[in-house]
Amino acid sequence: MKSRNVFVIAQKEVSDHLRDSGFLVLLATYTLIVFASTYMYGSMKHEASSLLLSSINVQMISLFGPLSGIVLGFDAVVRERKSGSLNVLLTHPVFRDNIIAGKLLGSMLVLAAIIVFSVFVSVGTLLIFYGVGIGQTELIRIAVFTILTFLYVSIFLGIAVLVSTMVKDATDSLTYNVVIWLFIGILFGAVLKAVVVILTGDTSNEGALITQLLSVSPLHHYAEAVLGKLDLSFGGFNSDPVIGGIFDTGYTLTRCLKEFWMNIVVLIVTPVVLFIAAFITFLRRDITL
Numbered sequence: 001m002k003s004r005n006v007f008v009i010a011q012k013e014v015s016d017h018l019r020d021s022g023f024l025v026l027l028a029t030y031t032l033i034v035f036a037s038t039y040m041y042g043s044m045k046h047e048a049s050s051l052l053l054s055s056i057n058v059q060m061i062s063l064f065g066p067l068s069g070i071v072l073g074f075d076a077v078v079r080e081r082k083s084g085s086l087n088v089l090l091t092h093p094v095f096r097d098n099i100i101a102g103k104l105l106g107s108m109l110v111l112a113a114i115i116v117f118s119v120f121v122s123v124g125t126l127l128i129f130y131g132v133g134i135g136q137t138e139l140i141r142i143a144v145f146t147i148l149t150f151l152y153v154s155i156f157l158g159i160a161v162l163v164s165t166m167v168k169d170a171t172d173s174l175t176y177n178v179v180i181w182l183f184i185g186i187l188f189g190a191v192l193k194a195v196v197v198i199l200t201g202d203t204s205n206e207g208a209l210i211t212q213l214l215s216v217s218p219l220h221h222y223a224e225a226v227l228g229k230l231d232l233s234f235g236g237f238n239s240d241p242v243i244g245g246i247f248d249t250g251y252t253l254t255r256c257l258k259e260f261w262m263n264i265v266v267l268i269v270t271p272v273v274l275f276i277a278a279f280i281t282f283l284r285r286d287i288t289l
Contacts, residue, residue, distance in 0.1 A: 002203035005095075009102025010109065017072060017110050026071050027114065030109060033064050034118045038125040052132045053247040056122050059232045062222055063185050065149060066113045066156035070177045072107040073160030075170040077282060100282040104161060104275055111157055115150045137249060144246050144253065145226060150268040152222040156181060158274025165281045188217050210237060218270055221263035228260075 017023050033067075035062040058264060077100075082157065160177050167173045192213055214220040214230055223232040228241030228248065233255045241248075246256045257264065 005098040006102045006105060009099060013076075013103050014107025015042050015109055016034055017107070022073055026067065030064055030068060030114070030118065033060060034121050038122045039129060042142075043130075046149065052123070052126055052134055052138050052244070053249065054222070055126050055130070055132065056142075056144075056145070056247075058223075058226055058247075059289050061122070061149060062152065062219060062232050065115070065153045066181050066185060069111055069153045069155070069157035070160045070174075070181060072111055073157045074164055074173045074177045076107060076161050077164040078167055078173050087106060094268045096212055096283050097279070100165075104278070107157055107161070108154065112150055115146060115153060119149070141246050141249070141253060144257075148222065148225055148238075148246070148267060150269065150270050152218060154161035154271035155267075155274065156216045158271045158278060162274055162278040162281060165278055165285055184217055184219055184233075186234050189214075189231040189237055193237060215266075218267065221266045223228060223268065225260045225263040 034057075037057040038055070041057040041060075049122065055105055080099075104286045119142060123134070156177070159180055160173070163176050164170075164173050167176070192210070196210060196213070211230070217231075217233075219232055220230060223229045224241075224245065226247060228243050228245040231237040243251050243256060243259050245260065246253060248256065251259075
């Protein structure tokens, strides 16, 4: 693999996204949602020790953040295949692994910028409109939150790129990805809750079965690591955590990381596995028109 070719393709991918009007509209909409939800959430009464951390609307970020990953990746491969540019690229001294690696790198860079920007918008809203204090403890935990959010949203980027390598039409790819996002981000908890109640008659939010089933969802691991909650999807499982994730300043960050290390490992491993799967699928798939 030639690293120079990878960086050139990554640069082109970043440029394509920044010139795409649809992507810019989504970015503006996402920014507005983050600003509005943070402003409204910050006006509520919070009993936590850190007003800044407790005022960040994690649920809204976890819900709409994945859309950024989907938009960046749903047509990453299928667009190039339909336009014929993949065939043109392969006539140059550029190999398949250079192409997919460059596309993944470029999309990840844009995604990282979006996540960092959204966190700045959220924190900036609280600082400007509510005069919330910010110290070293909050800054470190916000940095960890930003990394965890990037890993979580990267899962949806990985799914989007993988689907894009498997389908022949961008519309189909977008449809499949939106369905996956709706199920994981909105419906998973409610569907799982209904299934458990029907099968066992147990309406409580505790139990090994529920925890095991929830562990299938990346949202569960993100919710536990950040807030200590079982689920953030709508109509899902409500929980009263002992440790409120990395945002719980009653515990040291080291203690929080030790408590939720398994969730963090899942958030790290899952996008890596998806990227590898997309990489291998692209190398083996017929990409000609």
